[in-house]
Amino acid sequence: MAFASSRSRPDPAAAPDGPAYLPSSVRNMVKLVVAGGLGVGKTTLIRSVSETRSLHTEEVMTAPSSRVDSLAFTPRKTHTTVTMDFGRLTLGESGETVLYLFGTPGQARFRQAWLDTAYGARGALVLMDLRRPEVSYEAMDLVEESGMPYAVAVNDFPGSPVLDAATVRADLDLHPETPLLFCNALERESSIDALIGLVSHSLDVYRRNTGP
Numbered sequence: 567m568a569f570a571s572s573r574s575r576p577d578p579a580a581a582p583d584g585p586a587y588l589p590s591s592v593r594n595m596v597k598l599v600v601a602g603g604l605g606v607g608k609t610t611l612i613r614s615v616s617e618t619r620s621l622h623t624e625e626v627m628t629a630p631s632s633r634v635d636s637l638a639f640t641p642r643k644t645h646t647t648v649t650m651d652f653g654r655l656t657l658g659e660s661g662e663t664v665l666y667l668f669g670t671p672g673q674a675r676f677r678q679a680w681l682d683t684a685y686g687a688r689g690a691l692v693l694m695d696l697r698r699p700e701v702s703y704e705a706m707d708l709v710e711e712s713g714m715p716y717a718v719a720v721n722d723f724p725g726s727p728v729l730d731a732a733t734v735r736a737d738l739d740l741h742p743e744t745p746l747l748f749c750n751a752l753e754r755e756s757s758i759d760a761l762i763g764l765v766s767h768s769l770d771v772y773r774r775n776t777g778p
């Protein structure tokens with residue numbers, strides 16, 4: 567299924583009732599999670615795409631936490647998500663599908679918050695930093711255990727190894743049906759495209775499971 571979306575962020579001043587209200591065109595509401603290890607760009611992606619002012623429960627990273635939460639690859643990072651991020655994005659030619667985006671914490675010690683945040687989601691976008699793919703393995707395990715459809719999105723950081731899709735798929739041992747997508751979480755366009763890839767895949771899986 568093809569999806570379009572408004573590529574420019576709505577101007578709150580242009581809509582008298584503001585973008586906080588759902589337009590009457592909306593027919594489908596879909597909860598998705600954005601998952602992945604510490605610092606892979608979950609909060610950044612939701613901030614980039616959300617058409618409403620996104621919400622974030624973040625705490626300052628402390629000196630003691632630096633012993634377990636390595637910032638070697640993201641030295642400018644000052645905060646970490648401790649419960650969730652939340653944003654909204656409308657898709658479709660006439661704005662008929664709205665995505666509710668929930669970002670999860672990245673660390674294993676926030677597992678319960680991860681499970682609570684992901685509850686009821688229809689799909690997951692697992693972000694991957696190819697400089698350190700192992701930090702997202704636990705999130706992939708959680709997503710697989712949950713049984714929800716998911717796609718893997720490689721987030722483009724400076725210094726990321728340049729690998730072709732076949733190599734990444736093999737390295738991550740991805741199922742042939744799992745979409746492998748590429749994005750830059752700092753950019754709205756490629757992040758929306760990754761979410762559209764996930765939605766299309768999730769729809770295919772649900773249609774197949776529920777029959778014609």
Ligand SMILES: Nc1nc2c(ncn2[C@@H]2O[C@H](COP(=O)(O)OP(=O)(O)OP(=O)(O)O)[C@@H](O)[C@H]2O)c(=O)[nH]1
Pocket residue numbers: 602603604605606607608609610611640642643644645646647648670671672673721722723724749750751752753
């Ligand atoms: N260059 C580049 N930097 C990015 C990208 N995505 C995120 N960053 C930076 O990487 C750092 C970590 O991003 P976050 O969005 O906080 O990562 P997170 O996955 O939410 O992290 P936790 O909540 O701590 O697990 C921030 O300083 C971002 O600005 C990207 O696509 N490209």
Ligand SMILES: [Mg+2]
Pocket residue numbers: 608609610646647651669
């Ligand atoms: Mg975060």
